[in-house]
Amino acid sequence: MMSKAFTKESEQDDDDDVEGGGTPIPPGSKNYITPGGHQRLKDEFEFLLKKDRPAVTAAVSWAAKNGDRSENADYQYGKKRLREIDRRLRFLTKRLDAAEVVDPATPRDEERAEQVFFGATVTYANQEGEDNTITIVGIDEVDLKRNHISWVSPLARTLMKSRAGDSVTLRAPGGVQVLDVIDVQYVPVEVEAFVPTEVAFPVDKKS
Numbered sequence: 001m002m003s004k005a006f007t008k009e010s011e012q013d014d015d016d017d018v019e020g021g022g023t024p025i026p027p028g029s030k031n032y033i034t035p036g037g038h039q040r041l042k043d044e045f046e047f048l049l050k051k052d053r054p055a056v057t058a059a060v061s062w063a064a065k066n067g068d069r070s071e072n073a074d075y076q077y078g079k080k081r082l083r084e085i086d087r088r089l090r091f092l093t094k095r096l097d098a099a100e101v102v103d104p105a106t107p108r109d110e111e112r113a114e115q116v117f118f119g120a121t122v123t124y125a126n127q128e129g130e131d132n133t134i135t136i137v138g139i140d141e142v143d144l145k146r147n148h149i150s151w152v153s154p155l156a157r158t159l160m161k162s163r164a165g166d167s168v169t170l171r172a173p174g175g176v177q178v179l180d181v182i183d184v185q186y187v188p189v190e191v192e193a194f195v196p197t198e199v200a201f202p203v204d205k206k207s
Contacts, residue, residue, distance in 0.1 A: 022091065023139040023150060030100035032118045032151055033138035036191030038101045041140060043194040045092045051196070053085050095140060104135075105188045116159045116184055118151050123183040124159070131182065141191055148189070 025031050033041075060078035104119030116122055116136070123133045136156045137148045149156055158170045159181065166181045 022095075023152065025095075025098060025139065026152060031095055031098040031138065031140075032100050032102055034119060034141060034189045034191060035101055035103050036189060036193075037138050037141035038096075038099055040191055040194045041092055041096055041099075045089065045096065047194070047196045048085055048089055048092075053082070053089075056081050056085065103188075104186045106186075108186065113186060114163050114184060116162050116181070119186060119189065120159075121185045121187055121189075122159055122181065125180045125182060127177050127179075135189055137189060137191075141189075143192060146190070146192075148191075 056078055060075060060082060063074035063078055066074070102118050104121075118136055121133065121135045123131060125131050132147075134147045134149050134155065136151050136159070137143075139150045139152060142148055142150050151157075154172045155170060158168050158179070162168050162181045162184075164181055164183050168179050168181065170177045170179055
């Protein structure tokens, strides 16, 4: 459950469902996500709630004791940072509450194992004869370096339910292309782990 510690900090941001440019969950859909992606969101939530926010709150409290708050840069920066943290915590809470964890490595019947669904790693050829391999993941797991694409992307939606040997038509802003599906596999998906950043606050508490 969301901690009440941050729900009241900036009530005007309560309707900010998509923080930081995140992709909205399609209406009526679940937030499909791999185990690794789910763990990364949980790790970020725990870091922000238990380490980052308390540290910034303490720094803001210290800064508030130093002169006029309206002219106190440290105080103003801290309050801004708290609003950012609270907005991100609300965003993560909504994502986690709506999460439907799907493990691509879970055994499935032969019929579904041959078709493209969430978590599939698909190799296809474009009209130029170039082979490409992508993995269909959650909206918060997109990683172009690993060729991980969102299940709501035009390419993923075009490939859905296709099989090796099928040809599908991709209609995207760049034009229309016919893609030939070469291979469909379900293997564990590696997701880059959440790496906490050092809590930064421009206050020298020793001064």
